[in-house]
Amino acid sequence: MHPYVLDPTGRDIHREAAELRARGPATPVELPGGVRAWAITSAELIRRLLADPRVSKDAARHWPPWSAGEIPEDWPLHLWVSARNMFTAYGEEHRRLRSLVAKAFTARRTAALRPRVERITADLLDALAAGPDRVDLRERFAHPLPIEVICGLFGIPDAARSGLRQAVDLIFATTTSPAEALANHQAVYAIIGDLVADKRRSPGDDLTSDLVAVRDDDGSRLTEAELVDTLLLLVSAGHETTVNLLDHAITALLTHPDQLLGVRSGAVSWSDVIEETLRWQAPVANLPLRYAVEDLVLDGVVIRRGEAILTGYAAAGRDPAVHGDSADRFAPGRADKSHLAFGYGAHHCLGAPLARLEAGVALPALVDRFPDLALAVRPDELRPVPSFISNGHAALPVSLRGV
Template structure:
């Protein structure tokens, strides 16, 4: 069977997910640049793989094809950055331990009042504006950006350009020239941030990482420091932006489900977990690598071959969720998903993302009880990515 060529623009992620499931638990796919990898979208199989110590995220050690990958590949930073996202074994534990200090349960929960104030300010701003707005740009996007920028100590004047560049990392339609230009500008911005924080430290995670680097106890290199900022800032907003976007879309296109929540029959946590299952904010996550030959769903993934985690496919896997897997249903008793990963690389920011959604969604729907889509759902267009699963715009009528 010929490998499946993924659409770089992600124009119908769920249709592709269904096609890949039909191809088997593990299927060969082609990424931009003609790079062939395995896609795994079987929920239970993928969960086992994500926790398997024979599966690495270190391309330099375990992906021979990395030798032929250049900086102009649109996914280059996804595999080449030196941070906890691309680390394996003891290196991963070392880097994750440094970052995890900023995401303890107590510190994360302490952010709830700030999130509540940010959400209140945003709905006030919406209320003061026109009746028809892009709620992704005016609410779903700025809320997590503000939270992560405060956590990281990113100055206001740096944020717009940083946001644009981070968005480009998820755009899998970029040209080789754009990819290189974006990477260089991103590093320029982040090296500037590190220099500024080194000169004037603050009470933020960037300053904490710099202190760990400069004091020398953590063995953190300057490259690891900057690349860690990339993963924290990028992962710190993209998943939550799409979670809010897709949750709002799901509720506005399923009024019966919205009534269950606004009546109190179901909670916002039901909405959040069902959205994470039904529309995984990250559809495909690159990449992992077989440390040795693996028998996966009746096929052999050879040592050194790459694996793409199919979170969108796993969320709607009928082998796990049955014949109603494609239905958005907040009453579903089993909302199992892998949208925040699993195993050693489970997302550190998952509790914070859930807090942001728990605060933001009721803030929006309580303030605008007649909220409705301003265009037919069929006219909503996805962001140009097979990684990020959200909409370019989400026009709504507030009243």
């Protein structure tokens, strides 16, 4: 079977996911630069793979094209593979790196962030109320909320936030040219490097200072490269998924007025809305990359040792084998809203409770403050971000006080 060439623009992620599903639960695809991988679209198969010790995320150990130097430094997805942090670690290395940051995302510490999330939300809503009626809600609300939360956690100064946001957006973009990808690679490391140097000079009460202290007190626990790449992972993953979650939850309710009415009446809970949004519009559509540690036989398909695997979370969320004929429908009242939007197994997202907290505070506050909120364009005029990884809108134009 010829590999399916993924659309780097992410123009229609769910149509593409359906086409991949039709080719089988595991099908060969072509990534930018002609790189080959297996796309996994079955929810049940993804769960099996993500819990299987024969599947790795360490390219240096388990992806021959990488260790042989066949993947150029200007490959657009380079940072998804090259970074040395818990996202790309395997086995004991993964457990070591995850343990260094897991305590920062415990249920107790996450719950303690609620007052800060509420304050940031209130400030953003006040700013919206003082401005024009028509606004880009992704730019003015969905994006700044998680950015403010994560930058506060990591002590990122205001002056660095704009550049960091731009760099993270380009990491998730899959339409960048090799030259743009390489320049962004250098830019993001310069920003994180400056942050680390600043915290060494002037430590603060933040997670960056904590990780720098771990590195400097005992280098065997965390190398300098792991320190920088761990910060890159936590800052980028710490806001991108939440931006898309807020974006799609707002869009879903504004395009399903019956469901919004159900929320207002109390027939549908905000938790229902959040979980159904995560299922219906996974914030990360396709996640690169994993690798077969040995030959894997999956429902009649053989993935050979060293072959790369792309995890299709958007496809899994709408898997008819799980959600039946209504899989493509936004229905927060459905009994089974199971999804894999935050991953599964050892690599399940540490920040999932924080993303749920932010959405659980921000969404009801927005709807209460602007009861006549409406899309300012037709739904078919909304355009996606240029990515088959990140699943969100380039802009979310709304009228705050109705059309």
